[in-house]
Amino acid sequence: MNNKFLGTGVALVTPFKSDFSVDHDALTNIVNFNIDNGVEYLVICGTTGESATLTKQEKKEVVATISTANNGRVPMVLGIGGNNTAAVIEEIKSTDLSSMDAILSVCPYYSKPTQEGFYQHFKAISEVCPIDIILYNVPGRTAKNMESATTIRLASDFDNIVGIKEAGNNVSQYLELLKNKPDNFAIISGDDDLALGVVLAGGSGVISVIGQGFPKEFSEMIRLGLNGDNKAAYDLHFRLMDVIGYIFEENNPAGIKGVFEALNLCQDTVRLPLVPASNELKDKIKGFIAKF
Template sequence: MKDYTDIKQRLRGSITPVVTPFKQNYDIDFEKQSELIEFQLDNGTHAISVTGTSGEPSSLTIEERVQVMENAMRTINGRVPFAPGTGSTNHDETMYLTKRAEEMGADAAMVIVPYYNKPNQHALYKHFKTVADAVQIPIIIYNIPGRTAVNMEVDTMARLVQDCPNIIGAKESNKDFEHVNRVLQRCGRDFLLFSGIELLCYPMLAIGGAGSISATANVLPSKVADMHDAWEEGDLKRAQDLHFELMQLNDVLFKDTNPAPVKAALGMMGKIEPVLRLPMDLPTEALQQEIRETLDVYGIATQRA
């Protein structure tokens, strides 16, 4: 049986789910993607993910998702762990993408609970077990009921962890804090629990969480990474202060569907062209103005319209 001790020790802290930048003609801008990853690494981010919710995977073809993963893998070049999102609403696509992540040498694969088709708990178990059994790459379950319309229940997750040694953690984008407590209780205190809810990133550390996979880290990676560093160093007051300091930015970046506000902010910062593929689009002009004003509060340089 493969030993997952090393990756469970390394895959911690702020894992940024990097957006997928597009050009004005909607082609993927791989040069900008590499620049975004370098921006993250320069600002202390502990690991990188792509093609999760923030990466607009449902707006990419399967071939494009592989290309985004490969470009990220080349750019990171082993400097930090890499855990791309490989899940889909389609089982065979999930199998294919997870195997490709393993083949290219990714450190883990983040597999979302299938969205739209609303499988029951038994079907969820079969889906994830079939994927996990087909590979040896570590799997992080991505539970985001607000986007998938179904919640992976604690019993289902615990059963998968018991039956699949390579399921090592979960990203819980679940506002039910009782649920996430019970995930650790049932799955084991060494289970890697990552917060996908920005206002729960700090509280989840307090119960034994491994870190966060926060869209906000696209915009202000240093502060998100600093919060985790402070926690690890035992400076709980500083970690708590950073938690509250980030709250205004967290709030404004989720006043519209992720990643629209994040891409608007990155556009204002001159990091990318602020382009999303339909059916997604940028926030209203009023919200964009609020985002710009919030970036000013944080001292983030913006390009004036």
């Protein structure tokens, strides 16, 4: 198993000021807050980072800010994916990946490829990518599930495909992956609500959204799970359970930005077509944090 990606990775938000420009000071604070509180690695420019609304220049600046703040303390993973295989390959070739430990590459969205299409897409990416690749299956966003057999085939055929962030919210698919995966292939939960169960069944950890808001408790929960201490781990899971539900109630990352606003770490500004969390949801989040 790749130890770099054992434990809790966090899918970092991109904080914005009220004029919608990137808030680099807030981003630095969020990175330090997470590393100081025990998260094992950082995931940059994913869905939660609103990468779809960032320009190429903004992405470069976000990467630079996070790299500087991290200062080599924990591994970093960069989101590079899409539904135009040639464009993904071009982005991999034209991006400086020297500071990155892996890319996170989402299954092609909107196009709804067949399982063979998924395989050929990631085969083409594997053949040009100079660093490790973590696949990302999130059918709720992409409209098509990459089946466990396709993932296992990719894991077996390409050495630089080292893991998958599985976010199908499907327990039986997780268990199929865990049962059939090659020894050194990481099954990483992309579902915050299922992460502990996946870890206890043999998973490598999580790439989490809520983890960045409660990094100390969430990363400790995953470490306890990895050590097989399920009683103490579930005690933490039950403490966090309500807020995990809240942040996905309306939209991600509007929910987690509501958490950060309540923690005074950044504003809750998101870029259209997203809108901030409703006042009703923000009140629930504030109430949870006050009691927590």
